[in-house]
Amino acid sequence: MSKQILSKGISTPIGILIIVLVAIIAGGGILAYQYYWMPEEKYVEAPPLVKDETADWQTYTNEEYGFEVKYPNNYYIEVSGKREEGGLIYDLLRVAIDKEPLSDHRTPLVAVNVAGPNFVLGTRDWEDFFLGEIDGSISYNWEDWKVREKVSSAEIIFTSENNQIFYVITQNDPLEDKVINQMLSTFRFIEKETYIDVIQPKPNQVVSSPFQIKGEISIFEKVMDKKAFVELTDNNNHKLFPIMGRFEGKSYFSIIDTKTPFSLDVPYVQPSSKKGTIKIFVYIPTENFEPSEKVLESWSPETLIEIPIIFDENLLTIPNDWNTYSNPEAKFTFRYPKDWDIISEYFYETPAGFKSEGMTVTLEKEEKGGISINLRQAMCSSPCWCKEVKDNIIQTCPKDSEALEVFNKIVSTFKVLD
Secondary structure (H helix, E strand, C coil): CHHHHHHHCCCHHHHHHHHHHHHHHHHHHHHHHHHHCCCCCCCCCCCCCCCCCCCCCEEEEECCCCEEEEECCCCEEEEECCEEECCEEEEEEEEEEECCCCCCCCCCCEEEEEECCCCCCCCCCCEEEEECCEEEEEEEEECCCCCCCCEEEEEEEEECCCCCEEEEEECCCCCCCHHHHHHHHCCEECCCCCEEEEEECCCCEEECCCEEEEEEEECCCCCCCEEEEEEEEECCCCEEECCCCCCCCCCEEEECCCCEEEEEEECCCCCCCCEEEEEEEEECCCCCCCCCHHHHHCCCCCEEEEEEEEECHHHHCCCCCCEEEEECCCCEEEEECCCCEEEEEECCECCCCCECCCCEEEEEECCCEEEEECCCCCCCCCCCEEEEECCEEEEECCCCHHHHHHHHHHHHHCEECC
């Protein structure tokens, strides 16, 4: 009997009932956990988007002084250059903006000014002022200076990273007037690039010594003492024009931030190729001293521009009336101008009686400097030049480009006698 009962098991209706009860209990437990123990998710409402009312405004950009400012589309703008009185430059630039046609008889809503070298800051009550990228000071003018309740105009002064002074004049209080506040909040300094434009010589132009380099240049750096250097080399990389001044002028010139016109005379020694390259690069000293050739040789400047040129083949044409130097003891000959004088010819001899192999010859012209051949202690660095021709050293320390030209022609006619 007992075996028969065990073989029957649980009836199907009872099994289904058990499964349903288990599912109900498990589901109720999950719901209870979610209700009593799971953390409640809070709904956070996204902040409302703030519309930029200046997004579609017009933008005035000035790359020369490195700034931009926005203004409403229906407003008027007037840009004027230097304000000069009695030879003094008070403003370099003025940008006036107003909702009405601009007039000289009243203050515009906003006027952005770039201060000139003779700008003078008046004695007033100044307060700190910060708005957007403007970090400076503000001074108010009042309709009634006794009461000081209503602002008639305001002046804001601040400087750029390269120490250029800006000042802004507003018609009302820039913190209270919405449009003025919006305009000034859009003022931005923009990145200014180095600018250089060489007018002459043109690429692949034929030049003869001396020639002139002309152009405009701007170097936007924070320091004040900026200089551009000119270097001239032939295609064999022989330096023909120094990076330091060796004549009446110099091979470098100072630069200010705004476009600086430059003009430089370039005399050069005899090239070893028909073509060459002018390089202009920038030196920004870290100390208050004149840059030396030694300093520049250890410094790797950034070349701003390279201009290929062609040397004039007639550069070394020798005039027919030039003299010919000839001395059997010297064992060399050369041509030289008839108005130059041979002032010495000798063999250097030591106290011990040792005599040099090459004869020393010196010629000169008053106020032009001298040219020496086989000088015992020849100077071949600034401010002098040297050329070697078959163990003979020709040296000069010229005072002007004419002396250098004579040096070039003596070198070109120098011949060693057998």
